[in-house]
Amino acid sequence: MKKQKVSSAVIRRLPRYFRHLTDLHLTGVERISSSALGKSMGLTASQIRQDLSCFGEFGQQGYGYNVDNLRGEIADILGMNKGHTAIILGAGNLGRALMENFHFDRSGVALAAAFDVSPDVVGQERGGVPVYHVDKLEEYLAAHPASIGVLTVPRGVANPIAARLVRAGVKGIWNFTNTELNLKEPGVIIENVHFADSLLALSYMISEDA
Amino acid sequence: MKKQKVSSAVIRRLPRYFRHLTDLHLTGVERISSSALGKSMGLTASQIRQDLSCFGEFGQQGYGYNVDNLRGEIADILGMNKGHTAIILGAGNLGRALMENFHFDRSGVALAAAFDVSPDVVGQERGGVPVYHVDKLEEYLAAHPASIGVLTVPRGVANPIAARLVRAGVKGIWNFTNTELNLKEPGVIIENVHFADSLLALSYMISEDA
Numbered sequence: 001m002k003k004q005k006v007s008s009a010v011i012r013r014l015p016r017y018f019r020h021l022t023d024l025h026l027t028g029v030e031r032i033s034s035s036a037l038g039k040s041m042g043l044t045a046s047q048i049r050q051d052l053s054c055f056g057e058f059g060q061q062g063y064g065y066n067v068d069n070l071r072g073e074i075a076d077i078l079g080m081n082k083g084h085t086a087i088i089l090g091a092g093n094l095g096r097a098l099m100e101n102f103h104f105d106r107s108g109v110a111l112a113a114a115f116d117v118s119p120d121v122v123g124q125e126r127g128g129v130p131v132y133h134v135d136k137l138e139e140y141l142a143a144h145p146a147s148i149g150v151l152t153v154p155r156g157v158a159n160p161i162a163a164r165l166v167r168a169g170v171k172g173i174w175n176f177t178n179t180e181l182n183l184k185e186p187g188v189i190i191e192n193v194h195f196a197d198s199l200l201a202l203s204y205m206i207s208e209d210a
Numbered sequence: 211m212k213k214q215k216v217s218s219a220v221i222r223r224l225p226r227y228f229r230h231l232t233d234l235h236l237t238g239v240e241r242i243s244s245s246a247l248g249k250s251m252g253l254t255a256s257q258i259r260q261d262l263s264c265f266g267e268f269g270q271q272g273y274g275y276n277v278d279n280l281r282g283e284i285a286d287i288l289g290m291n292k293g294h295t296a297i298i299l300g301a302g303n304l305g306r307a308l309m310e311n312f313h314f315d316r317s318g319v320a321l322a323a324a325f326d327v328s329p330d331v332v333g334q335e336r337g338g339v340p341v342y343h344v345d346k347l348e349e350y351l352a353a354h355p356a357s358i359g360v361l362t363v364p365r366g367v368a369n370p371i372a373a374r375l376v377r378a379g380v381k382g383i384w385n386f387t388n389t390e391l392n393l394k395e396p397g398v399i400i401e402n403v404h405f406a407d408s409l410l411a412l413s414y415m416i417s418e419d420a
Contacts, residue, residue: 008252011414015407042218078410079417093310097303098405107409147416172416174409191412193405199317199384200225200288202401206357206382207289
């Protein structure tokens, strides 16, 4: 399917659609109207129709959306069936939390390996994922290409490690380091996870309420 | 300042404004036009003026915004000067990552304590924060009220622990458990951190690019 240019706000809503449709699917809902889907997500029916129209024709007048079909279409749009593979850089507390507790596979991503420098963790497995020394990064990626690098290293080494990932062919960096990455290579996608943005939104909402 | 009802999209942008203004401040920028601020954030000048108009009059025609003043105003709006205190529930990998590496204070929040059940960690300090047994939760909160509970427990106990937090007076829950919380008490604010939404947005963007 040829996609038109899609706004960042729509891209941000797609994973939420997927999450809500998954919940509906798991509770046995087979079809849903755009207004009911909107209500459960805090959006208007017309916003939902407009969002989805960026990607093609879904749903039927008077019937609504088939939950399972729409969920599958959105999974496709999100690239969940592209066979993306990820590696983790930095097997400290946060890296280990992701290795042991985060279900990469539920996002269609295979977590293949992690890299660190600490003798405490190199050579071990965490959550079934092997941890190698970061000196082996290029050698590993030459044999096992990965599309996503998960950056959970200390911020002081974030930029050099990110540059090595990109030179070794990684296309997207999931950046947990709270540092702006300055990559010279064009075309690399950086997705920053800003914990503070979320905490500040919570702070706003509880302060408002008072 | 009396605030009008503010949309969730604006609330989500406020922490980003704060982050960008902090960066500008640290690099010595004293004033900035709405169009220059917008450019650095991927927003239009009119969107920025409209967002900020929800909270009062900032900036001056032909001068722009005083970076430090606007940063201070947004900090106030975000409740960063309200003296919010947080406790962490669950000192596993993710809880420890937050205790040791996340700067709560930079969001105006004091992290006071953590709670767990494991004898490996109860009675210790991590990142300068004491870890108590969760049996002491109500006793602790009676003596040291906290406004924010950070939920990093296993998902199976997320709901009962959240209910205990709310009964003990916590007003906001920062939920990392990937579980929908079903709280009966009205007025509690839940801020969910969905790692998968972020990973799926990255998956979309690198798939698009291919």
